[in-house]
Amino acid sequence: xxxxxxxxxxxxxxxxxxxxxxxxxxxxxxxxxxxxxxxxxxxxxxxxxxxxxxxxxxxxxxxxxxxxxxxxxxxxxxxxxxxxxxxxxxxxxxxxxxxxxxxxxxxxxxxxxxxxxxxxxxxxxxxxxxxxxxxxxxxxxxxxxxxxxxxxxxxxxxxxxxxxxxxxxxxxxxxxxxxxxxxxxxxxxxxxxxxxxxxxxxxxxxxxxxxxxxxxxxxxxxxxxxxxxxxxxxxxxxxxxxxxxxxxxxxxxxxxxxxxxxxxxxxxxxxxxxxxxxxxxxxxxxxxxxxxxxxxxxxxxxxxxxxxxxxxxxxxxxxxxxxxxxxxxxxxxxxxxxxxxxxxxxxxxxxxxxxxxxxxxxxxxxxxxxxxxxxxxxxxxx
Amino acid sequence: xxxxxxxxxxxxxxxxxxxxxxxxxxxxxxxxxxxxxxxxxxxxxxxxxxxxxxxxxxxxxxxxxxxxxxxxxxxxxxxxxxxxxxxxxxxxxxxxxxxxxxxxxxxxxxxxxxxxxxxxxxxxxxxxxxxxxxxxxxxxxxxxxxxxxxxxxxxxxxxxxxxxxxxxxxxxxxxxxxxxxxxxxxxxxxxxxxxxxxxxxxxxxxxxxxxxxxxxxxxxxxxxxxxxxxxxxxxxxxxxxxxxxxxxxxxxxxxxxxxxxxxxxxxxxxxxxxxxxxxxxxxxxxxxxxxxxxxxxxxxxxxxx
Numbered sequence: 001x002x003x004x005x006x007x008x009x010x011x012x013x014x015x016x017x018x019x020x021x022x023x024x025x026x027x028x029x030x031x032x033x034x035x036x037x038x039x040x041x042x043x044x045x046x047x048x049x050x051x052x053x054x055x056x057x058x059x060x061x062x063x064x065x066x067x068x069x070x071x072x073x074x075x076x077x078x079x080x081x082x083x084x085x086x087x088x089x090x091x092x093x094x095x096x097x098x099x100x101x102x103x104x105x106x107x108x109x110x111x112x113x114x115x116x117x118x119x120x121x122x123x124x125x126x127x128x129x130x131x132x133x134x135x136x137x138x139x140x141x142x143x144x145x146x147x148x149x150x151x152x153x154x155x156x157x158x159x160x161x162x163x164x165x166x167x168x169x170x171x172x173x174x175x176x177x178x179x180x181x182x183x184x185x186x187x188x189x190x191x192x193x194x195x196x197x198x199x200x201x202x203x204x205x206x207x208x209x210x211x212x213x214x215x216x217x218x219x220x221x222x223x224x225x226x227x228x229x230x231x232x233x234x235x236x237x238x239x240x241x242x243x244x245x246x247x248x249x250x251x252x253x254x255x256x257x258x259x260x261x262x263x264x265x266x267x268x269x270x271x272x273x274x275x276x277x278x279x280x281x282x283x284x285x286x287x288x289x290x291x292x293x294x295x296x297x298x299x300x301x302x303x304x305x306x307x308x309x310x311x312x313x314x315x316x317x318x319x320x321x322x323x324x325x326x327x328x329x330x331x332x333x334x335x336x337x338x339x340x341x342x343x344x345x346x347x348x349x350x351x352x353x354x355x356x357x358x359x360x361x362x363x364x365x366x367x368x369x370x371x372x373x374x375x376x377x378x379x380x381x382x
Numbered sequence: 383x384x385x386x387x388x389x390x391x392x393x394x395x396x397x398x399x400x401x402x403x404x405x406x407x408x409x410x411x412x413x414x415x416x417x418x419x420x421x422x423x424x425x426x427x428x429x430x431x432x433x434x435x436x437x438x439x440x441x442x443x444x445x446x447x448x449x450x451x452x453x454x455x456x457x458x459x460x461x462x463x464x465x466x467x468x469x470x471x472x473x474x475x476x477x478x479x480x481x482x483x484x485x486x487x488x489x490x491x492x493x494x495x496x497x498x499x500x501x502x503x504x505x506x507x508x509x510x511x512x513x514x515x516x517x518x519x520x521x522x523x524x525x526x527x528x529x530x531x532x533x534x535x536x537x538x539x540x541x542x543x544x545x546x547x548x549x550x551x552x553x554x555x556x557x558x559x560x561x562x563x564x565x566x567x568x569x570x571x572x573x574x575x576x577x578x579x580x581x582x583x584x585x586x587x588x589x590x591x592x593x594x595x596x597x598x599x600x601x602x603x604x605x606x607x608x609x610x611x612x613x614x615x616x617x618x619x620x621x622x623x624x625x626x627x628x629x630x631x632x633x634x635x636x637x638x639x640x641x642x643x644x645x646x647x648x649x650x651x652x653x654x655x656x657x658x659x660x661x662x663x664x665x666x667x668x669x670x671x672x673x674x675x676x677x678x679x680x681x682x683x684x685x686x687x
Contacts, residue, residue: 217467217468218468218469221462221464221469224434224460225457225486226457226485226486
């Protein structure tokens with residue numbers, strides 16, 4: 001009996017294997033940190049940062065009159081907690097610019113004759129333009145609108161809220177879903193996916209670049225030959241720019257053919273911005289490569305960076321729905337800025353001035369990662 | 383001018399001193415063997431000399447260039463062959479050589495590669511992946527790649543580990559041929575026969591340089607006496623001798639036993655009763671380099687960790 005079980009399965013041998021496995025796990029610090037870090041990070045990010053019904057969205061008000069009905073309407077909208085009027089626009093064109101650059105999510109226009117029409121009982125109108133490039137972010141704010149606005153108006157007229165139902169329809173709320181009138185979520189997701197795909201592959205591939213040399217022992221030889229750190233870095237990074245270019249072409253063509261995503265803006269502007277973004281990514285990957293000792297660690301570090309990029313960049317969940325600290329974290333991720341650029345250019349037809357600030361931040365990432373990588377790169381084996 | 387001239391090199395990793403005040407001189411055109419047990423600091427010393435590591439203390443010149451400030455110039459004129467094969471196994475032989483030739487800016491590239499392939503006798507296997515080569519061929523490829531840019535100094539780190547005797551012989555013939563052309567060679571090895579093919583040897587143990595000179599110098603300076611014992615049941619004699627005062631080493635060599643000690647009189651006294659046996663002969667023998675090294679190793683503190 002014992003001899004039979006001993007031949008097939010022995011707890012003593014299993015014990016030896018388990019012990020060995022745990023020792024190796026403990027020695028690999030980065031893996032160990034990942035095992036604790038990833039679940040914790042996911043929990044905190046999912047739990048606290050993500051809110052699919054964002055409140056307090058920046059809005060611009062275009063109101064030429066300052067009568068009591070206009071004021072009542074504005075304060076009612078603010079009281080829903082969905083709208084935060086950061087900007088008072090003088091003209092519709094000014095408001096339009098604010099929306100194109102992504103400064104505001106809504107433009108609320110209360111016509112000059114609003115007060116007069118309410119007073120005369122002549123069905124008044126207000127216009128709400130929502131940035132529908134991210135349909136889910138604005139849907140809550142739009143859906144509560146009709147009821148809230150009507151009630152506010154009735155209160156201002158001194159009527160009881162109870163009779164509000166009866167009076168419904170008196171106020172006409174005109175909603176324009178800008179850039180994506182049908183509220184198709186693919187318009188939001190597919191351009192974003194380009195950023196996510198690039199982030200995933202570019203960072204991962206370049207993060208292996210140096211660790212592969214170290215693991216295979218070719219690093220020692222490379223360092224003993226006369227190649228400078230900058231030459232080695234560019235030699236590692238540039239080939240992946242080509243890979244990135246192929247990916248960009250594939251995704252852009254597919255987004256047109258398979259998903260019929262509109263492309264309003266300038267292709268050359270978008271491609272230039274993508275170049276800066278990809279450069280930032282490959283340099284980030286290369287920096288990881290100078291930190292990780294094995295390809296496995298490089299993979300894990302890539303993933304460690306990838307997760308918050310997906311969750312906090314505004315790709316999966318509305319950026320504006322996140323609390324301040326999560327937005328601040330999102331700001332230091334290249335993907336966040338790239339998503340703003342690609343959505344603005346593809347869906348809103350934004351010109352360079354509207355995205356200049358975001359491109360500038362991406363360029364800053366390029367400079368920082370390049371500096372970091374060169375600083376981290378060891379010309380010697382010390 | 384000496385090809386290598388370093389004084390009091392110190393390298394520490396953490397609290398462990400791997401190279402401990404090593405001073406070394408290698409003249410131009412000389413082949414110097416670098417010997418010592420595993421973990422004694424040979425590789426670290428060689429890496430310092432080719433600029434892969436910066437010494438914590440000490441300084442020196444390699445090919446007239448300062449070790450600390452002229453790393454790039456040293457790299458251009460030194461050929462370094464690593465202990466482990468460190469060319470790209472997923473590139474072909476030709477592609478590896480091309481890569482090296484272009485890094486050293488050898489022009490025209492194709493001419494250098496073709497000549498090197500021809501000298502190696504690998505022209506027909508140019509398109510074979512380097513990873514598929516046997517150990518001996520990998521070593522030949524690595525050497526060829528290291529000398530393609532015509533370095534003035536060749537640093538070889540255990541180049542013949544795991545290589546068959548014929549390939550080793552050919553390798554050493556090649557090294558001597560290169561040295562005749564003016565190339566200076568510092569080669570680390572564990573093999574005594576290889577040490578004896580060097581003009582001079584340096585013995586390092588646990589980071590400290592213990593001996594330097596020609597093989598004869600090193601053996602003579604060690605001041606050891608060796609007796610060769612032959613006869614039946616040598617294993618019993620060996621067991622009996624072990625631990626006797628004056629007997630420092632007892633080692634079987636084929637059908638004989640080498641008994642080594644640093645004090646001749648004590649050693650003779652220890653051997654007196656065995657010498658008296660009729661079936662056993664005890665004759666004075668020549669101390670070998672290996673005997674000297676074993677003596678060195680026994681005498682130095684253990685630094686392996």
